[in-house]
Amino acid sequence: NAGVTQTPKFQVLKTGQSMTLQCAQDMNHEYMSWYRQDPGMGLRLIHYSVGAGITDQGEVPNGYNVSRSTTEDFPLRLLSAAPSQTSVYFCASSYEELRSPLHFGNGTRLTVT
Amino acid sequence: AQKVTQAQTEISVVEKEDVTLDCVYETRDTTYYLFWYKQPPSGELVFLIRRNSFDEQNEISGRYSWNFQKSTSSFNFTITASQVVDSAVYFCALNSGGYQKVTFGIGTKLQVIP
Numbered sequence: 001n002a003g004v005t006q007t008p009k010f011q012v013l014k015t016g017q018s019m020t021l022q023c024a025q026d027m028n029h030e031y032m033s034w035y036r037q038d039p040g041m042g043l044r045l046i047h048y049s050v051g052a053g054i055t056d057q058g059e060v061p062n063g064y065n066v067s068r069s070t071t072e073d074f075p076l077r078l079l080s081a082a083p084s085q086t087s088v089y090f091c092a093s094s095y096e097e098l099r100s101p102l103h104f105g106n107g108t109r110l111t112v113t
Numbered sequence: 114a115q116k117v118t119q120a121q122t123e124i125s126v127v128e129k130e131d132v133t134l135d136c137v138y139e140t141r142d143t144t145y146y147l148f149w150y151k152q153p154p155s156g157e158l159v160f161l162i163r164r165n166s167f168d169e170q171n172e173i174s175g176r177y178s179w180n181f182q183k184s185t186s187s188f189n190f191t192i193t194a195s196q197v198v199d200s201a202v203y204f205c206a207l208n209s210g211g212y213q214k215v216t217f218g219i220g221t222k223l224q225v226i227p
Contacts, residue, residue, distance in 0.1 A: 033215075040122075042204060042217035090158060097211040099146050101160035 002026050006091050006105030013081040013112045021076040021108050023091030029103070031094045032074040036060065036087040037107075043090065049074055050097065081112045115140045117207050119218035126195050127226050134190040134221045136205030142166075145209035147181065147188045152202040152220070161203075164188060195225045 004025045013019060025032065033048035045058030049068040063085060065077040074093075078085060089108045094100040116139040126132045138147065149161040162172065164181045172179045176193045192199050205218040 040219055042117075042219040043206075044217075045215060088156070092158075098144075098208055099163070099165065101148055101163055102150075102158075102206075102215075103160070104150075104158040106157050 004091055004093055004103050004105040006089075006108055008108060009106065011108060011110050013078070013110065015081060015083060015112060017081050019078050019081070021078075021089055021091070021110075023074045023076065023105060024072050025074075025091075025093040025103070026072065027093060027095075027103065028071060029093035029095055030071065031097050031100075032068065033058070033092050033094075033102070034064070034066065034074070034076045035090045035092060037090060038087050046076065046089075078110075081110075083112045086110060086112045115142075115207055115209055115216040117205050117216050117218040119203075119205055119221050121221045122219065123222045123224070125224045125226060128197060129194050131191060131193050132195050132223065132225075134192075134203050134205075134223065136188045136190065136218060138186050138188065138205070138207045138216075140207060140209040142209035145207060148206040148208070149179070149188075149190050150204045150206065152204065153198075154200065158204070161190075192223075195223075197225050197227050199223060200225045 007022045030051045034046040035043040037043050044060050047066040049055045052071050055066050091105040092102040094102050118137045145166045147164045151159045178191045180189045202220045202222045204220045208215045
């Protein structure tokens with residue numbers, strides 16, 4: 001049972017490049033989300049999904065795109081990378097939207113130069 | 114609006130000391146859940162405990178204990194007889210209405226010195 005799998009673990013991009021962070025979970029969770037972690041700011045919600053085909057914006061969605069074609073996968077796309085997107089990104093899933101704890105992937109450390 | 118305040122950004126203790134991590138929250142919702150997560154130096158985020166707004170019982174799990182007080186909007190976390198393996202960043206989080214209302218504190222970095 002792998003839980004939440006995120007790839008890659010590290011990535012360096014040049015400004016303007018695009019890339020996709022992959023996230024897959026094998027727990028059959030309906031709810032998935034992406035967070036970014038920055039020093040002194042905790043975790044902030046980028047986008048989330050309450051089921052296949054349904055996504056919505058979180059607190060800091062600009063510059064990111066998501067889709068949810070299957071229950072298992074929830075990729076995060078950076079459309080045109082900017083230095084402000086240098087961060088650690090976490091994918092998470094949960095069984096329910098309110099009372100379930102989040103199960104996190106191991107994170108992706110992204111540097112944009 | 115929801116808010117979680119972890120006023121202690123960094124704490125250092127000597128091994129075997131007790132340490133309490135503070136968490137104060139704000140919400141207007143009557144139904145909500147509070148969580149603590151641990152982020153060790155390896156970087157992963159691990160769920161520790163959940164408490165709902167209708168259950169003010171304190172909880173003890175081994176060396177860990179949690180004190181939830183609605184009257185002061187606090188959900189504090191105490192580690193008894195701290196160990197080096199407890200060194201991590203600890204996040205308090207509030208969920209009062211689904212993903213749009215999940216709010217994390219900025220985290221408390223705990224260093225346990227041998």
